[in-house]
Amino acid sequence: MTQAVRIKDLGRHEGQVVAVRGWVTHVRSKGKIAFVVLRDGSGIVQTVASLQDVGDETLARMDAATQESSAVVTGTVRADRRAPGGYELQLKSFEVTGDSPDYPIAPKEHGVEYLLDHRHLWLRHRGPWAILRVRDEVEKAIRDFMYDREFVLIDSPILTPAACEGTSTLFETDYFDEKAYLSQSGQLYLEPACMAFDKVYCFGPTFRAEKSKTRRHLTEFWMIEPEMAWATLDDAMALAEEMVSYIVARVLDRRAEELKVLERDTSKLESVVPPFPRLSYDEAAAILTRPENVKRAEEAGAPPFVPGSDLGAMDETILGEPFDRPVMIHRYPVEVKAFYMQPDPERPDRALCVDVIAPEGYGEIIGGSQRIHDPELLQARIAEHGLPESAFRWYLDARRYGTVPHAGFGMGIERVVGWITGTRHLRETIPYPRTIQRLYP
């Protein structure tokens, strides 16, 4: 039986007769000679057969093969300058395993909605294929990074009894005789866990019922959330810049081929090394209120920056623009941030928190903070925010029994993949996107 070879390895079998199992991406039939372009999970190769090689029956089968039929072929590996990829397969046999009548995605332009309706098939095509391989590399890099630094993976629950940051953006579901909510963050479960293992992280899907209709939002997205005991805001910031730099270097090293397919300008990624520039909220506010920046936001139709309020999408773009790597903005006003953030002892109206903004207008990829470790202060904040104390009883225990300063952050995988691959729309950075308008396929 002929040895089956994956397409990326064909170069190692020059002159040999091998089998390739894949899918037909294109047929160019020219009468007495036919070209069938075949794809497998590893790459693409052109196969060729003439009438005298295979006879009219096989040639007719090649001619009749439709896009995305699966096929097993055998042939001789040949280096050929005329073949895309440098190698081609001179066929001896061509057998269709499963035919593919009326394949919906033509080698032509399609609208986004149509492609997303056929996402399960669109995955076979070049763009999604390259992006999702980068995503795989990003996720593997994160796990390696965490493991090497002795962080313990703590899988946080998806079904939760109550809100982490308020119920308005939670998906609600029945849980026997009570209500449950899909998790929007694992953080509250990690804080107690970091007091068991010092350094922990969770990495899983999170759900937000925000009615956001932008290219930067999904209702289901994946987040990596490290949490460290005996840690301050500075420790969290140092970890964030180290992790982001590690991920980018890893993709540049191992997924160069995919970035090329995506026509990503990799020079913009090569400069992503520590240290990242740091701006306090007050410094950022000073930049945003400069006349030229006020004018820019106005011209773009963005709402004006109001000192004391949170940063908008345009504000993040303006702040990130001068830098060739992500910028870290820290110490926002306490009022615009979550209840659990530690106030800055030197300025209690500022929170010890940080947002990391990706360059090139890709926006916030990380949000983190030092957490309140004083039980009384935390209890007061829960009350101020109108949150039900009963739901946070277990959470407060982390402060009641041997509290320590601790800090962590959450990083959105899709936004990182979007930035690294140069993909504007987050929905293309996840295999099966969930948005406010889409629950199919």
Add this chain to the structure above:
RNA sequence: UCCGGGGUAGCUCAGCCGGUAGAGCAGCUGGCUGUUAACCAGCGGGUCGGGGGUUCGAGUCCCUCCCCCGGAGCCA
């Protein structure tokens, strides 16, 4: 929720001042021994998003509803 754009063939779109539906691709038939989104010839294919109105006549104008896209806010 607000602001902007859109819905015409399987797909991507054109359709002027209102006059009765068009292209490319895909599909099908035939031709072609080195194609690169091959090419050439031919064929089939339409509830013009739904409803209502104006008009001799509506894809085109008006009202209304639905759906999609982009942006804002919120966030990762």
